[in-house]
Structures are given as structure tokens and as C-alpha cells.
Amino acid sequence: METTVKVKMKLADKYQSGFPLIMKDALVNAEVLTKEGQHLNVVDEQGTYIGKGYYGLQNKGVGWVLTNKQGENIDQSLFDRKIVKALGLRRKYFDDPNTTAFRVFNGEGDGIGGVTIDYFAGFYVIHWYSEGIYQFKDEVVQTLKTQTDYRGIYEKKRFATNGKYLDDDDFITGERGEFPLIVKENGVNVAVYLNEGAMVGVFMDQREVRQAIRDRYAEGRTVLNTFSYTGAFSVFAAMGGATKTTNVDLANRSLPKTIEQFSINGLDYEAQDIIVDDVFKFFKFAGRKQHKYEMVILDPPSFARSKKMTFSAAKDYTNLLKEAIAITESNGLIIASTNHAGVSRKKFRTFIDKAFKETGLGYNIVEEFSLPDDYRVTSTYPDGDYLKVLFIKLV
Structure with missing residues (x-):
């Protein structure tokens, strides 16, 4: 009805x-x-x-x-049609042995807002963003079961029930994975956990950024990776010839997870600095000690809260960037990123401009990234193209 x-x-x-x-x-x-x-x-x-x-x-x-089609109903055939089309559009990824983790269905970009589906070496992970789309679970799972050669299917409920986000076992059907599951991204090993809540261990929308760091920018540089999560940016930097990486994240889990990411790639994690600390506190520490880095990676969450402060990308990015500029070597590189959908490309550039004006330094934007093509966006909903990344050279 x-x-x-x-x-x-x-x-x-x-x-x-x-x-x-x-x-x-x-x-x-x-x-x-x-x-x-x-x-x-x-x-x-x-x-x-x-x-x-x-x-x-x-x-x-x-x-x-x-x-928008007259006479088309929201039923199994609609989900089959849209998901099968999306799978076909990712054929080049399925055929690439060097990248075995990518997005196969990107919400409204593929025609069904409120749900995304990721692929990890034979396993599919469905992310549900509302209780409303979750009512169509049977249809989505049925399409994956009949139209793919899946090993296993997991789910993440990204909507709040009674004020709480649900993090149960997340397994739906097929075989259960053995974790960490090692996937490949442009030839680099990445450890993921499909059974540990919403975040599996890597943000795949940054794939092209990590590749650029490894292939074009890291060699010979000291790298500071802030809000480092599991250290994926640093692993790519190290693989690209960075002389040393420093990884800073407030979450306790970041230490073992980062050690793991270096180790599965045969890199000596003890040659890196892996620090569990508030990034803002670390900036002050680095400033006092006059530490400087040749590459600083700034990829904060849209919102973050520590004991002493709350960070909002929409309000506080300029100040965050000024702190980064202060500890970046002259002619160094800052990789500034935000995934805040409410911050437009134009607005993000004004944050950059304001920060450099207030510090009295010049800059050049040497490269720019948005979402990779597996994160499909529709022209009728440009807000879906949420990722903004600028490679900024201090001059």
C-alpha cells in the first residue's frame, strides 16, 4: 500500500x-x-x-x-535492476587483482538512497542509513544472493534505535570471514574487520589519494599523519619511500591497528612513530619542540570531541590548518581533506585561503581529488559528491 x-x-x-x-x-x-x-x-x-x-x-x-518511471513499483525487480546495473559498472574493479576492496553500490548515485554496499575480497557489506531502507533488507540480500558469487554478506545498521547505534555481530549469510581479512588496494595489503562495528579499518573513498601519496609525493619526506585511524595513509607513504611517518590518533585501538597495517606489508612499524594522543594537543607539543614535517596529512572527521574541545569541520577547519602550517617545512606539502557534505568545494577553498592569509604565507594547490568512480554520484544530487582533498604546497 x-x-x-x-x-x-x-x-x-x-x-x-x-x-x-x-x-x-x-x-x-x-x-x-x-x-x-x-x-x-x-x-x-x-x-x-x-x-x-x-x-x-x-x-x-x-x-x-x-x-520516476510511471508504473514501476518498489519491489524485487527494482532492486535487481539497479544493483545488477551497479555491479556491471564496477567490472574493471572486479577484474583487477591489485584492488580487491571497493564500493559496488553508492546510494542515490546508483539509484537507491539510504543504502551502500562495499566489496571486500568476496564479502559484501551492506550499510543501512535509516530504519526505512532497512525494511527492504530481504530484497537487497536476495539480489546479492542470486546475482553475485558471494562468499559472505555482512551488514552495518548506521541508524539509531532508542538513541543507540547498533553494533551486533553484523553477519547475514554465507560463510563467516576470518579476521583480519587481508584485501588489496593498488597492490598494498590492508587489514579489514567486517565484524567490529561500522568502521572496518579503511576509508576506501581515499584510495586515489593514497595512491598519489605513494606514487608521486612521499619519497624522501617526513610525514605527519593526523587523525590517522589505522595508518593507511602512512603505509602508502612508507611504501612510496617516506623517510619516516608519525601517526597521531586519539583512539586507543589506533596503536595495534596501525602496527598491524605496517606489519602485513613487511614494513618495520618500530621505525615509525605511532602516538595515541589528541591531535590538537600534539600540534602544541610539536610546536614547542620545534618539530617540522615535510608532509602533513589532515583528514579530520566532520565532527570530533575530546575531553577539552569539540571540532567541527564547518567551523574549525581554518584554525586546524593554521596549526598544521606552523609545523610544516617551507616548501612542504599539506594534504587537506574533508568529507563534510555541508562544506562545498568553494567554501573549502575559502578555509584554505583564510588560513594562509592569516599566517602570512603563500601556497599553490598542486592537485585536487574528489570521490573515485566506484563512489558514483548523480548530477541531480551534487551533495552526494562529499569528498574534497587538496594537495597544497607551501611557497
Whole structure:
């Protein structure tokens, strides 16, 4: 059974053109949304058909349009069609023995907002971003079971239930993985854990950035990797000839996880510095000791909280960059990154410009990255292209 929702006339053309996100303030009758997972018939105020979708609460909106085709229903055949098409578009990755971890379905970029699917050496991991899309679990799992040669399927529930995010075993079907599962990224080994909550050990959207660091920038440089997580940037830097890496992250798990990533690549982790500490505190320490680095990697979360402070990329990135500039060698390189969807490319560049103006130094942007092509984005929803990375040379 479908519930009809009406889009305000002033936004009707936008939705008719394929805009997929159902926003509460775009609706005339939002009060009819009562249960997540509701099938929605989306029309304008005059009753003209726009599409079909579902109700699911995300920080972005209240649901997604899944089809604009008259007569197409939200059923197994829709999920089959869209997921099979997405798998086909990743053929080059499936055929590449040097990269065995990548995204096979990227939400609205592949036509179904609210769900992503990642591939790790035969295992699939489904990320559900609302209780609404989770109502279609059987359809998504069925498509993977019938259309892929899967070893095992895992899931991550990225929505809050009673204020808590669910981190249970995450296994759905097939064989259970043995962890760490070693996957390859451009020939480098990466340890992942599909059974330890939402973050598996590597952010694959940074694949091209890590490759660039290894192949074009790391040789002969000392590298500071802040918010280092499991140290993947540093492993690539070391593989590319960096003289030493320093890894700083507040999470206790970052120490054993980073040691592991170096070790599975035959690198001596004891030749690196792996520090569990607040990045902001470390900047002050490095400044006092007059430590300087030839490459500084800044990839903070959109929001971070420590005992003493809260960081928001939208508000605090300029100050973070100024701290990094202070400990970067002249002619050094800063790799500045944000995955905050609310910070546009243009706005991100203003953060960079402001930081350098306030420190009185010049800079050149030598290279720029956004999402790799397995993270498909649709032109009707440019906010989906959330990743912004700039390679900045101090001059």
C-alpha cells in the first residue's frame, strides 16, 4: 500500500528533473508520514506524478525517490535492476587483482538512497542509513544472493534505535570471514574487520589519494599523519619511500591497528612513530619542540570531541590548518581533506585561503581529488559528491 505525498509547486520542477531526496519542508502534507519504510507515491500539488519512494529518516531528509518511471513499483525487480546495473559498472574493479576492496553500490548515485554496499575480497557489506531502507533488507540480500558469487554478506545498521547505534555481530549469510581479512588496494595489503562495528579499518573513498601519496609525493619526506585511524595513509607513504611517518590518533585501538597495517606489508612499524594522543594537543607539543614535517596529512572527521574541545569541520577547519602550517617545512606539502557534505568545494577553498592569509604565507594547490568512480554520484544530487582533498604546497 502506498501513501501519497505532495511536493510544493515551487519545488515540483526540481523533483521532476530527478532530485531524489525527499525533504520534509518540501512536502505539503508531511503529517501522512507515520511509519518508516512506508511506500510513497510522490506527486505535486496538482496531482502530477513525480515518482515513487519510501519514508526513512536520515539527517539529510525524510526519504528518497527510487523511480520516476510511471508504473514501476518498489519491489524485487527494482532492486535487481539497479544493483545488477551497479555491479556491471564496477567490472574493471572486479577484474583487477591489485584492488580487491571497493564500493559496488553508492546510494542515490546508483539509484537507491539510504543504502551502500562495499566489496571486500568476496564479502559484501551492506550499510543501512535509516530504519526505512532497512525494511527492504530481504530484497537487497536476495539480489546479492542470486546475482553475485558471494562468499559472505555482512551488514552495518548506521541508524539509531532508542538513541543507540547498533553494533551486533553484523553477519547475514554465507560463510563467516576470518579476521583480519587481508584485501588489496593498488597492490598494498590492508587489514579489514567486517565484524567490529561500522568502521572496518579503511576509508576506501581515499584510495586515489593514497595512491598519489605513494606514487608521486612521499619519497624522501617526513610525514605527519593526523587523525590517522589505522595508518593507511602512512603505509602508502612508507611504501612510496617516506623517510619516516608519525601517526597521531586519539583512539586507543589506533596503536595495534596501525602496527598491524605496517606489519602485513613487511614494513618495520618500530621505525615509525605511532602516538595515541589528541591531535590538537600534539600540534602544541610539536610546536614547542620545534618539530617540522615535510608532509602533513589532515583528514579530520566532520565532527570530533575530546575531553577539552569539540571540532567541527564547518567551523574549525581554518584554525586546524593554521596549526598544521606552523609545523610544516617551507616548501612542504599539506594534504587537506574533508568529507563534510555541508562544506562545498568553494567554501573549502575559502578555509584554505583564510588560513594562509592569516599566517602570512603563500601556497599553490598542486592537485585536487574528489570521490573515485566506484563512489558514483548523480548530477541531480551534487551533495552526494562529499569528498574534497587538496594537495597544497607551501611557497
